[in-house]
Structure formats: C-alpha cells, structure tokens
Amino acid sequence: MADRPSVLFVCVKNGGKSQMAAALMRHRADGSVEVHSAGTRPGDAVNGLSAQVVEEVGASMAGEHPKPIDENLLRRVDRVVVLGTEAAVDPVEGMAGSIEVWTTDEPSTRGIEGVERMRLVRDDITDRVDALIDELSRHTAPVVRVYEPALCCNTGVCGPDLDDELVRFTADLDHLRSRGADLQRHNLANDPTAFTTNTAVADFLRIAGSAGLPLTTVDGVTAVTGRYPSREELVRFAGVTSSTALPTGVTDLGLTSSAPTGGCSPDAGTGCC
Template sequence: MADRHSVLFVCVKNGGKSQMAAALMRHRAGESIEVHSAGTHPGDAVNGLSAQVIEESGGSMADQHPKLIDEGLLRRVDRVVVLGSEATVDPIEGMAGSIEVWSTDEPSARGIDGIERMRLIRDDIADRIDALIAELTGPAVPVVRVYEPALCCNTGVCGPELDDDLVRFTADLDHLQNQGADLQRHNLANDPTAFTADPAVADFLRVAGSAGLPLTTVDGVTVVTGRYPSRAELTRFAAITSSSKLPTGVTDLGLTASTPRGGCGPDAEAGCC
C-alpha cells in the first residue's frame, strides 16, 4: 500500500514488549501501517507468555523471531518506539523519522508476576498503540483554497474605501489558520501559477473568466463561486469543530479608531497603496 506510515518497535531482546507492540499494531491497524520490531541485543526466542496474552486479544506473534535492528530500516521508518528503559536507540544520520520512549507499566514492581503481569503489560501497550494509530492515521485535514481576482491588496483596507467582504474574510481566514485549518488564498495578480496548476481552476477561468472569482475549493472540489465563503462555511469546509467567536469589525487586522478610512495613511484617497 503506497504512502503508508511505518513504525519500528524496539526493546532489548525483541522477545516480549516490542513483539507485543508490533503484533497489537498489526492486529488493530491492519495494512494501514507498516510494522516492524527489533532488539538492541536480541534473544533466542519470543516470550511464550507474551505470545499467549496477544493471542487472547486477537493478535498473533506466530512466525515472529527476535532480530537485530537493521540500520536501513531505522533510517527510513516514520517512528521508532523504544519500549522500556533498558534499551537505548541513538539517532543516526539520515533518519527520516523520530524516536520516542514508552515507559511501560512494570507490574512486577507491585509484586504481580506470571500471566497476570503480562496481561497488564499488554493492556498498557495496547492503549498506547491505539493512541499512536489515531495519531498516524487520523482523518486528514481538508485542503481549502480560495482563488481571488487580481487584487493589489487582499486585506480590503488599502483603497479609498473599505471592502467589508475582504476585511471579514481576512479576519476569518487568519483565525481559522490559527485553529489548525489548511486554508490558503491565491491572488490572480501575484500568484497566477496557482490558477494554472490546478486543472479545475484553470477550466473555471476559461469558462467564467476572472469575473467569476472568488472560487473556493475543498480537496480540489469547487464549493463556492462568485463570492467569498462565510465564516460558517469556512469553519465547515475546514472541519474545525471548536472555534471561538471572532471579534467583529477590523480588530484582527490591527486597525484602530484613528486609522484613516483607506487604511494606508494620508495618501489612501489617491488609490491603492
């Protein structure tokens, strides 16, 4: 499967915790994540109790065996997860991903041993696996793009008169970007390649011309034409579920009551600054 995330789980012997983590991720993530495990000082066999509790959870460690960390694999995976404090993995040159350490539960410190110890370790690792899967394969952020007509200034405050739609849109866009939205605007005057690079946008211009702009797309699909999207529409398009109320007026643009109406100083009446 193309563009899969990849994870390497590591412990000392690669017979217990790292094998359990790999088996749990294979079971819960399926083919969506490429999974590996290895040891810093591999043992001779997989731990029997580890394999047993994984079987109880629906996973499998069958056909697995301890193996040493492969440097090429270490270099290319997206995430290296070290389980426990005994193993140490140092970064190497050219690593594509990051290294993190999971300080896993150790029930033996509380006098719990045998199969019950292994079940508690499994459950602790399973919770961490679920969180990592959600992080790596969570829903993609929608890509929202707004294609504007040729503007000398896209804030709406640099001509002799305020453009209320532009002022409002600029404030909404800045706020939603701060909320994590993948939301960008492209001006035909200073970013024409953005219009030609997207076939749908280029086709739109050929049919409707610049008079049909603004044009808003979500993941490449046209959703609004001929006007700027509203705050509610932008929030929905960007899949922002919790957004604080935006201030009214033009405060997000840093304007004050003493700012000239044109927004660009005493010469604003002469035209766009």
C-alpha cells in the first residue's frame, strides 16, 4: 500500500478534533489512506469525550496520544488538514501536498455542550472526512512526468525528417491521457522552471547534463533516462489496463502502428515550429 494517499490532521492540542478526524479517516477509509495527526502545541492526553463519541460509530483512538508536527511528515504527505482557526501550519520547502483549513461546526456557540456537542462535532467531521476520501480516491493514479531536452517542437514532425520515436511517444501519451492517466511532459526550452524547482531533476541535470535527457519519473522516482519510455513502459507506469479486444492492425493502446506522414518541412512551407 505504499502508493496510498496520505493525510495529516492538525489542531492545537492534538487531543480532540484532529484525533477525531484521524480516527474517523482510519475507520471510513479502511486502510486506503495513510493517516496521521499532530498538534501545534500538543496537550497531555486525548480528550475522553472525543474518544467516546468516535467509538459510538465504530472508530477508535486506542493507543493514540498528542504529538508535535514532524517536519519530514509535513513535507511528504499529500494533504495537511487544519481543524479550526486556532491552529496555524506554515508550508515548508519541498512540500509534496497542500494545506487546507476546516472551519468545523462549534455547537457551543448555540449553547450545546458536553457529549451532545461532541457528537455534533463528530458528525460534521465525518461528512468532511467522507468528502476527502472521495477526493483522494480520484487522485491516486501514478504521477508520470517526462523531462525532455530543448526541442524545436515535441511532436516529432517538426523539420524535414520525422522522428519516429517522438511521433510514437506523443501519440501514446495523448491516448493514455484520454484514458485518465496523469502524464505530463516538460520541455527544457519552454518550461525550464519544471527542471529547476524539482530537486531530483535539477540534480540529475547538473550531473548528467541535457545529454542525459529525456528523464522519466514515476511518483517522483527516476524510471527511465536517456530515452523515451516504450509503449509497454508507459502503460505500466501510468497504471492503465485494457480489457477490450482491439481490431486487427491496432496496437494495444488503440493506435495505428504506422507512423503519420508529412510534417512541417521547409518544402511544405512551414519550416521549424
């Protein structure tokens, strides 16, 4: 389950709302989400009423205790959720995810206290947790990024001669994107920021130089260097499967096996893109 999305819930003391959210997320997500909680100023113990009301719906805070924010955890999780407006979490350099604030229901402003108050807080947090689970489940496809050298254009049909490998790669990429794959390509000529802001890519470029490109990463891990990934590799990296039999003469991605003809050649009057 190493590819599970991850969430860090934060409140001030990490004894009440953030612990409730974490317990409810563990219960509702049933292991599909990596769950953590922490406090900006951790208290001494978990709130007893909070533990009681989550147990009423089958969740549990057993074995949990207030703890401070781990900066390494803050940097790597996919989502940081701050419960309430009293706690504040500042982003750190290299964060993989985003920070959001849940302004949760506060029944005490309506004169509701005790266990009834806590049940209403629990129900509000439960609705928010369910919505977050739905959101995260839609964004669990592998993240594939291809970092290319400086190209006149990246279609493979820019110039007098076709670049068959680039034509094939472009077609495969477009097809997989149409099937929901999270695939992006970055050209050193027109998107240098993508290279400089990614530490792993910047280090690769510093050591190997542009001659080492293309570089393909999957969820931030280097997968292929010095060439474009093959069709089979792209399918595997993107986590896309097909159960539909394809007609004769069509590849396993639904693409014709023959390369397109023509290009933006000088003879065509278009020159280089």
